[in-house]
Amino acid sequence: MTEIEFEALRTFLKARSGLALSPDKRYLVESRLAPVCTRFKVENLSRLIWEIKSGRSPALENATIEAMTTNETFFFRDKAPFDLFQDVLLPKFLKERAASRRLRIWCAAASTGQEPYSLAMLLKEAAARMPGWQVEIIATDISIEVLEKAKAGIYNQFEVQRGLPIRLLVKYFRQMGDQWQIAAEIRSMVDFRYLNLIEDFGRLGQFDIVYCRNVLIYFDTAMKSNVLRRVAQLMAADGALVLGASETILGISDALSLDPAYRGLYTKALPAGAPHRTALAGTR
Template structure:
């Protein structure tokens, strides 16, 4: 793979997935795309890149993007975002949405499903406090491969040991050979959808809570700002956004502001939270 070929691959990945691959990541490309070459019977990475540049192999393009996408996740990852959901956000919205009894949650870049299923289990545990409530959990990802795994909800021993309390494993999973499958009632609570964050996602509708964790770190500053502003547009006026532990909106966008009481929790700025009519009046 020549420098020109590597640069062409970097341009392709950024344009199609937002992944900003630094020049020192050649080793990562070689390790992740070797299996794609084998799968498509290509003799080298140079051949793979030539096929992509020719634009005739959609399946190859898709496989390349999926191979380069990081799908690291586990149940109740980092713990704090789920404690915030259980102890802060859920009580808040149970009170503020008591009239409509409706709550909408979006997990962007949900990978193989552990994040939305963690939220679903928390909600199931709290169901006695929520009679008659309608809960929507939308979980999206750019990789159709991990989405299929998520829909099935089948995890190996290592995956269920990472962060999942034994009490919830016993209560909501059934052992199938050397794997564990999450119960149909929990799977039914999550609507998995293919979504590329580079594309328009306004069709998803409005959300009270958005989890967009550990994906913006792969985007450049301009794309981060664009995605965050579009997420803010989908959030309810009093909506909440949770990012990854190493992510922030500070210095990136003025559409969102940090909750001073809770690390990793963000809300719309007053200007963004205003109705379109209020925003228009403020601009006069």
């Protein structure tokens, strides 16, 4: 793969997925795309890039994007964002949505489903406090392959041992040989959909809570700003956004404000002259 070919691949990935691949990631390209070459019977990376540029194979293009997308996830990953949901966000919205009894949650970049299923299990655990509530969890990802795995809800022993409390494993999973499938009652709580974050997602509607963790780190500043602006537009006036621990809006977006009490928690920025809004942390 020549420098020109590598630059062509970088341009393609950014245009199609927003992925900003740095010049020092050539080794990553070679390791991740070699299996794609084998699968599509393409003799080498140079030929693969030529095929992509020709536009003759949408399947090859999609496979290339999926191969270069990081799908690292596990149940209750990083723990703090789920404690935040259970201890702060859910009590807040149970109180503030008591009249409508409706709650909408969006998990962007949901990968193989562990994040939205973790939230679904927490909601199931809180069911006694939510009689008559209508809760929607929309989970999206750019990879059709990982979405199919997420919908099936089948995980191997290693995957269920990463972050999942044994109590919830026993309660909400059934063993299938050396694999585990999450219960149908939990799977039915999550609506998995294909979505590319660089494209319009206004059709998803308004959300009370948005989890968009560990995806902005793969975008350049301009794309981060664009995505955050559009996410903010979909948030309810008192809605909440949860980003990854290493992500920030500082110098990137003025559409959102950091909640000072919780790392990674953001609310919609107030219009000029609007009265001060109490931080989410103060609603407990």
